[in-house]
Ligand code: SF4
């Protein structure tokens with residue numbers, strides 16, 4: 001764990017759903033009989049995990065959106081963790 | 093008892109979890125059923141349109157996880173309509189079913205309506221439990237339903253309620269779950285409310301049984317590895333700290349009974365001196381935020397000693413109000429499961445009695461099976 005292939009295409013795991021909840025003013029990840037409220041960076045990453053974009057695309061996109069550089073290690077670490085928790089699945 | 097209590101509490105958050113108990117009707121007669129004993133006398137069930145209005149109002153308030161249970165929710169032939177409306181509103185929909193009535197056409201319709209998740213509860217009476225374990229008809233039913241659940245690409249989540257009469261079969265139960273292709277198995281020990289409270293003397297396992305069951309579960313886990321996740325929920329009678337019941341009454345959980353009565357927990361209807369409003373008479377918003385019944389056990393103002401000055405109170409909220417009421421007669425008492433409660437002996441004595449009676453004669457007292465006459469059917 002901890003290492004992600006930057007060419008992989010992450011997608012929200014089967015049976016889970018990501019949505020914006022106005023009442024909580026946050027994105028939440030919904031899964032059977034439970035949910036997690038996401039902080040802003042987690043939401044920024046997960047909303048880009050659409051099964052089309054690669055990890056590298058997501059990093060580039062985030063760096064553009066937040067006008068910064070060097071996000072790759074943090075994004076990869078988060079994606080690895082999310083895969084471990086089955087929030088995300090990696091597609092080739 | 094009524095009035096504006098607990099006003100030291102800050103305004104509560106939204107009812108994130110909404111449970112609709114669509115009906116108390118059920119083809120089964122479980123001895124541990126958590127429905128109220130007098131469910132036969134509960135008023136007329138809400139109609140489809142009324143349930144849809146509840147969904148809309150709850151969604152506006154911020155509810156997002158939706159449980160559909162009962163009774164057996166499949167008894168309602170508008171279940172598909174309710175699921176479709178909930179899905180459209182953005183709920184994550186969980187169906188909690190015994191599987192009785194879950195035919196392929198209905199499952200297909202539910203899938204199309206947007207149902208997100210199914211929990212197959214192995215909620216079955218003792219008689220049937222024995223049938224089941226000896227692989228007769230109800231096993232075939234569950235297996236057929238399990239296969240359907242897989243076919244429609246839902247994870248196979250099995251919930252089994254444990255008690256003295258089946259806890260020794262944990263290994264067989266797990267093997268059967270494995271044969272059914274379960275992904276998750278929850279072995280939940282009976283909670284003593286409703287019918288289970290009435291049958292407590294017969295249902296409470298002994299410590300030795302509990303230990304054997306935990307050992308068997310650990311061995312099984314080791315053998316199957318991560319392909320089947322097993323959760324074992326210890327009955328709180330064997331603990332010395334209470335569970336943070338409902339994460340605190342009136343904080344995240346809202347339950348609607350079949351007749352529209354809104355409750356902060358399914359079993360809260362038994363709490364004395366509280367008038368729980370019906371969605372037929374008031375808006376969900378006013379019920380959740382303003383009704384005295386929902387405010388009664390919010391915050392800490394209602395607490396008595398030892399909770400009132402205990403550092404744990406923000407974490408466990410003093411335990412379960414229903415359990416306090418059932419055991420001590422005062423719903424504001426510390427949950428007697430807590431070792432600091434002056435009533436803790438009531439719990440340990442019940443466990444000791446269970447030890448003795450389990451050793452003597454497993455079924456010395458008659459047991460009430462859930463039925464519509466308040467439990468006159470005896471085994
Ligand atoms: S616990 Fe048993 S009797 Fe009660 S509603 Fe569930 S399946 Fe029916």
Ligand code: SF4
Nearest residue numbers: 399402404405410430
């Ligand atoms: S005294 Fe009350 S708050 Fe303290 S641990 Fe026991 S139940 Fe919880």
